[in-house]
Amino acid sequence: MPIDKSMNVLIVDDYKTMLRIIRNLLKQIEFNNVEEASDGAEALAKLRGGNFGLVISDWNMAPMTGLQLLQEVRADNRLKQTPFIMITAESKTENVVAAKQAGVSNYIVKPFNAETLKEKIEKVLGHA
């Protein structure tokens, strides 16, 4: 079964440049329904008010970090099954372990390339 590329994807990052880069990379792999949030709180509000098939979030944001956003998503009955990819410069073992324990679907370390992004999206959406 092919990936439903018409799904809504939420990208979360406090660097506008990164949002723009990820949006463009997603567009190149034909994900055109992309929404943006610049922090965890805004992302959570959008997730609760919409219907998203995938969340791609940075970790290092304030006041709500990407990890806290992930924890909120996993604690929410309606959202808890939503695939969640963390894209971050945080590359210590304890970060990956903490993210995994919180229920992250996959983890991409910055700087990343388009191929890694595509591969991880396919993997979490069940088409590896």
Next chain:
Amino acid sequence: MPEPARQNEFLLAHRLAEIRANRPNVEPHIVSEVIRAVLTTMSEDLTVHDTALLLEVEELGRTIANAKIEIAALKVDDITGSHIPFATDELDAIVSHTAAATNAILESCETLDNVATTATGEMATNLQNATTRIYEACSFQDITGQRITKIVATLKTIEDKVARIIATFGPKVADLPAVPKPELTPEEELLNGPQLPREAMDQSDIDKLMASFD
């Protein structure tokens, strides 16, 4: 107590009272003066070991006084007042300029992407591959921004420490308490930012770690 010892004690107490009256604030060179007074008045009672010890204390007082003069000559005020704020501003400017440049590059890249949609075959593929590489490369701005933020935090720490040295060796010697380490939440302890390449895990390390949970 034998008579000579009592006399020495009286002389010493008298000399110390004189010094205290003249110099209410303790300065390092006063320590030397006190030691000299002790040596002069108590020399008969002192052993060779005691004398050596007192001379060392006197030398220590002199060293502190010299250090104070040397630190004053460094113009440490310039470090907190000028050098560090200047460096911080420069780093902020780097972030700002690279952000502006990156956005200009991205804008041009998006235009090329739109052109790619009107092209066909190999040309379309080549154009898209080129824009993909540009998008990937532009993520440097996020990484450098985070690294610079870490440098600014380090500079601020240095600034605080220099300010404490000034306060300690300045005209009014303050009895400063140790700076408590800021308490971090478990969340904050995990915010380390980008790692240096020699210390960082790459994507394949992360993939292995993720796979180890399955």
